[in-house]
Amino acid sequence: MRETTLRDVAELAGVSPRTVSNVVNGYARVTDTTREKVERAIAQLGYRPNVLARNLATGRSGQIVVVVPYLDTPYFSELLQAIIPAAREAGYNVLVDQTDGDPAHEASLISQGARRLLFDGMIFSPLGLSQQDLSVRDQALPLVVLGERTSDGTFDHVGIDDIAASSAAVSHLIEIGRTRIAAIGDQPYPTGEAAQLRTRGFRAAHAAAGRPVDESLIIGTARFNRVDGATAMAALLDRADPPDAVFCYSDLVASGAIHTLLQRGLRVPEDVAIIGYDDIEDGRYGRPTISTISPDKKAIARTAVDRLMLRIGSPEPVPGVELRAAHRLIPRESTLGRS
Amino acid sequence: MRETTLRDVAELAGVSPRTVSNVVNGYARVTDTTREKVERAIAQLGYRPNVLARNLATGRSGQIVVVVPYLDTPYFSELLQAIIPAAREAGYNVLVDQTDGDPAHEASLISQGARRLLFDGMIFSPLGLSQQDLSVRDQALPLVVLGERTSDGTFDHVGIDDIAASSAAVSHLIEIGRTRIAAIGDQPYPTGEAAQLRTRGFRAAHAAAGRPVDESLIIGTARFNRVDGATAMAALLDRADPPDAVFCYSDLVASGAIHTLLQRGLRVPEDVAIIGYDDIEDGRYGRPTISTISPDKKAIARTAVDRLMLRIGSPEPVPGVELRAAHRLIPRESTLGRS
DNA sequence: AAGTCTGATTGCAGCGCTGCAAAAGACTAT
DNA sequence: ATAGTCTTTTGCAGCGCTGCAATCAGACTT
Numbered sequence: 010m011r012e013t014t015l016r017d018v019a020e021l022a023g024v025s026p027r028t029v030s031n032v033v034n035g036y037a038r039v040t041d042t043t044r045e046k047v048e049r050a051i052a053q054l055g056y057r058p059n060v061l062a063r064n065l066a067t068g069r070s071g072q073i074v075v076v077v078p079y080l081d082t083p084y085f086s087e088l089l090q091a092i093i094p095a096a097r098e099a100g101y102n103v104l105v106d107q108t109d110g111d112p113a114h115e116a117s118l119i120s121q122g123a124r125r126l127l128f129d130g131m132i133f134s135p136l137g138l139s140q141q142d143l144s145v146r147d148q149a150l151p152l153v154v155l156g157e158r159t160s161d162g163t164f165d166h167v168g169i170d171d172i173a174a175s176s177a178a179v180s181h182l183i184e185i186g187r188t189r190i191a192a193i194g195d196q197p198y199p200t201g202e203a204a205q206l207r208t209r210g211f212r213a214a215h216a217a218a219g220r221p222v223d224e225s226l227i228i229g230t231a232r233f234n235r236v237d238g239a240t241a242m243a244a245l246l247d248r249a250d251p252p253d254a255v256f257c258y259s260d261l262v263a264s265g266a267i268h269t270l271l272q273r274g275l276r277v278p279e280d281v282a283i284i285g286y287d288d289i290e291d292g293r294y295g296r297p298t299i300s301t302i303s304p305d306k307k308a309i310a311r312t313a314v315d316r317l318m319l320r321i322g323s324p325e326p327v328p329g330v331e332l333r334a335a336h337r338l339i340p341r342e343s344t345l346g347r348s
Numbered sequence: 349m350r351e352t353t354l355r356d357v358a359e360l361a362g363v364s365p366r367t368v369s370n371v372v373n374g375y376a377r378v379t380d381t382t383r384e385k386v387e388r389a390i391a392q393l394g395y396r397p398n399v400l401a402r403n404l405a406t407g408r409s410g411q412i413v414v415v416v417p418y419l420d421t422p423y424f425s426e427l428l429q430a431i432i433p434a435a436r437e438a439g440y441n442v443l444v445d446q447t448d449g450d451p452a453h454e455a456s457l458i459s460q461g462a463r464r465l466l467f468d469g470m471i472f473s474p475l476g477l478s479q480q481d482l483s484v485r486d487q488a489l490p491l492v493v494l495g496e497r498t499s500d501g502t503f504d505h506v507g508i509d510d511i512a513a514s515s516a517a518v519s520h521l522i523e524i525g526r527t528r529i530a531a532i533g534d535q536p537y538p539t540g541e542a543a544q545l546r547t548r549g550f551r552a553a554h555a556a557a558g559r560p561v562d563e564s565l566i567i568g569t570a571r572f573n574r575v576d577g578a579t580a581m582a583a584l585l586d587r588a589d590p591p592d593a594v595f596c597y598s599d600l601v602a603s604g605a606i607h608t609l610l611q612r613g614l615r616v617p618e619d620v621a622i623i624g625y626d627d628i629e630d631g632r633y634g635r636p637t638i639s640t641i642s643p644d645k646k647a648i649a650r651t652a653v654d655r656l657m658l659r660i661g662s663p664e665p666v667p668g669v670e671l672r673a674a675h676r677l678i679p680r681e682s683t684l685g686r687s
Numbered sequence: 688a689a690g691t692c693t694g695a696t697t698g699c700a701g702c703g704c705t706g707c708a709a710a711a712g713a714c715t716a717t
Numbered sequence: 718a719t720a721g722t723c724t725t726t727t728g729c730a731g732c733g734c735t736g737c738a739a740t741c742a743g744a745c746t747t
Contacts (some may be wrong), residue, residue, distance in 0.1 A: 014703055025727045030705065038725060057464050062703035065404045065732050072443075080432070081629065086425040093419070093446060102466065104411075105444040107432060126400050127441065235633045264633060271635045290420065291630060294574045294603060296610045353733055364697045369735065377695060401733035404702050690746080697740070702733105710727070717720080 013054045022050035033058055073317060074104040074128040076118055078136035082234070083289035084259070085134065088155070091310035092132060099318050104128055110232075112137035112200070119146040130317045139199040151320035153313045157203035160329040165316045169304045169336040171203070175210020176217070177338045178284045178302050179256050183218045185344055187254035187282055190215075191226040193241040193266060194233055194258025204233075207258045207286070226252055233258055238265025246273060253281055254344075260285035260292040263299050267343065283343040297342030308334040352393040361389035372397055412656060413443040413467040415457055417475035421573075422628035423598065424473065427494070430649035431471060438657050443467055449571075451476035451539070458485040469656045478538040490659035492652045496542035499668040504655045508643045508675040510542070514549020515556070516677045517623045517641050518595050522557050524683055526593035526621055529554075530565035532580040532605060533572055533597025543572075546597050546625070565591055572597055577604025585612060592620055593683075599624035599631040602638050606682065622682040636681030647673040 130151035196204035230237035263285030288303030469490035535543035569576035602624030627642030
């Protein structure tokens with residue numbers, strides 16, 4: 010039993026297939042009477058357009074892909090949760106990909122390859138790819154990059170002002186009277202742009218307060234996750250002169266750090282104050298609740314989707330722009346204590 | 349500048365388009381010399397097949413959709429992280445959808461509607477739909493259901509033995525000497541099957557130990573999240589006779605409950621032991637670490653994908669089966685204390 | 688040497704839709 | 718009544734690929 014096609018509907022309604030197509034797509038001018046006839050026929054036959062055929066005819070898939078390093082990282086899943094409805098609203102479906110931060114995988118994705126045409130555009134949150142890697146890519150693919158890379162002019166970049174945000178976080182620690190402030194999460198190598206910006210904010214806040222930076226208090230980690238946070242915190246505590254506050258480059262890192270502190274019988278924030286970054290839901294429910302920098306994820310999602318739609322819709326190349334979403338400092342128990 | 353097509357390759361290689369297609373798809377028998385010729389031509393022209401055209405010709409999209417209620421719920425994002433690679437391995441791309449548990453949205457998804465043909469099959473984790481709702485659906489859509497519904501014979505169901513798992517969790521609480529055990533998460537209404545199975549396990553464990561169940565210790569919640577867990581725990585503590593242990597229907601609920609306990613200055617597990625369900629990553633890093641029931645997510649993902657592939661590949665209807673993945677009890681600090 | 692068989696290759700048709708531009712109708716102005 | 722204008726509808730062709738069945742070439746039988 011064949012599915013009903015445009016042609017079937019056309020026959021029943023007594024019009025041409027093209028007219029049915031016009032009705033279905035809301036295209037062009039169609040008289041009300043014709044429209045009604047067609048709609049009645051559609052209803053009667055239970056016609057549903059064949060997306061595959063439409064895709065081939067239009068050369069578009071109506072899908073975008075969102076690529077994140079890790080799906081089970083709360084920040085990304087929360088972001089995704091914001092992107093999907095925004096895309097759907099624009100009439101697009103969302104494919105999801107995770108790369109595990111693998112540079113090869115990431116590179117293969119932006120060069121399209123076998124999955125060409127499967128999606129009309131990409132929202133990409135790179136991890137393993139450096140700024141430079143991003144530039145050698147299939148220029149035909151409309152691309153919006155999230156995170157901390159900067160645009161090379163061929164794609165858009167949406168992010169928050171990481172330096173300002175990080176600086177605000179550290180200034181907050183200074184304001185509550187901390188004097189030995191550590192940073193956990195630095196990544197001083199090409200793919201560590203995100204981390205490096207936060208380190209710059211860390212320095213900026215010190216400079217603004219007229220404080221020197223103790224370089225030995227900047228601890229590197231491979232990833233921004235709990236284990237790394239816990240390990241780095243342990244290393245800090247094993248020193249002769251442990252810090253009295255830590256700026257963690259993600260809430261997960263913060264959560265790991267807090268874990269270590271509590272395990273050693275130290276109090277947060279009395280002994281060591283902690284501030285994170287990302288404002289993941291977890292941070293609002295742990296104990297203590299985690300002070301953090303909250304990027305406006307909804308704004309990021311909406312902006313990214315809007316720009317991507319614009320790129321997809323435009324015949325000629327759209328110059329890439331830098332777009333900043335808002336962020337704000339949210340002090341919670343891990344710096345202010347129980348209220 | 350047109351993209352190169354099969355025809356271009358055929359011309360350059362001096363063979364028919366059909367032969368090129370055969371080479372590309374690894375179909376049929378092709379002599380080594382022909383294959384080489386074709387492959388050389390492909391490389392020379394940088395030919396990449398047009399997925400859209402292939403989809404139309406074959407009537408398949410090479411995509412499956414995974415539908416979950418909430419993407420930012422760790423259990424689902426962890427599950428998704430397991431499903432995506434499994435599907436990719438089988439040559440399928442994964443679309444992701446979240447329904448917010450909205451019954452209307454869920455219903456529209458399983459009835460296919462406008463997105464017909466966009467995916468060849470669906471892995472669906474229902475929340476708002478009752479058993480009955482599931483049965484009125486587009487039978488043509490290959491479907492594998494996750495979670496706690498049971499198959500009506502037209503789709504496969506993959507889950508763990510919830511009753512046994514819940515019972516094991518509660519038995520664990522009994523074994524460590526607890527006498528007043530509460531349950532947080534019951535949902536005594538049609539769409540609450542998941543919760544009800546856990547409640548049955550709760551009762552079963554009591555029965556097995558020859559203990560009566562105090563019905564007033566079974567607390568309902570609208571969702572399985574932190575807030576609900578925290579609220580329910582507070583209600584329990586406000587009673588004259590609070591429990592000394594709680595079986596929480598998810599790790600998030602457990603996390604919320606622990607939050608309340610600690611906030612009130614109670615100790616976990618000394619004053620109240622807590623066990624959760626799902627084994628999300630968070631539970632391994634919080635303080636205390638959360639004892640839990642760990643469903644084998646990798647097995648669930650693999651089984652679901654395998655079954656779906658089988659359904660997609662089969663011309664005639666495949667009878668639906670019930671498949672059980674393994675689970676195990678993982679005692680951690682929230683029941684055993686610090687070691 | 689003719690007949691048979693096996694495996695490699697090919698041609699045709701069409702998947703169901705839309706872009707394009709032309710045709711048909713409706714209406715206005717002369 | 719006729720030409721001109723604008724709106725609505727239509728026909729054609731083709732997006733690039735694969736299913737199917739037929740064809741062809743070579744090897745093997747008798």
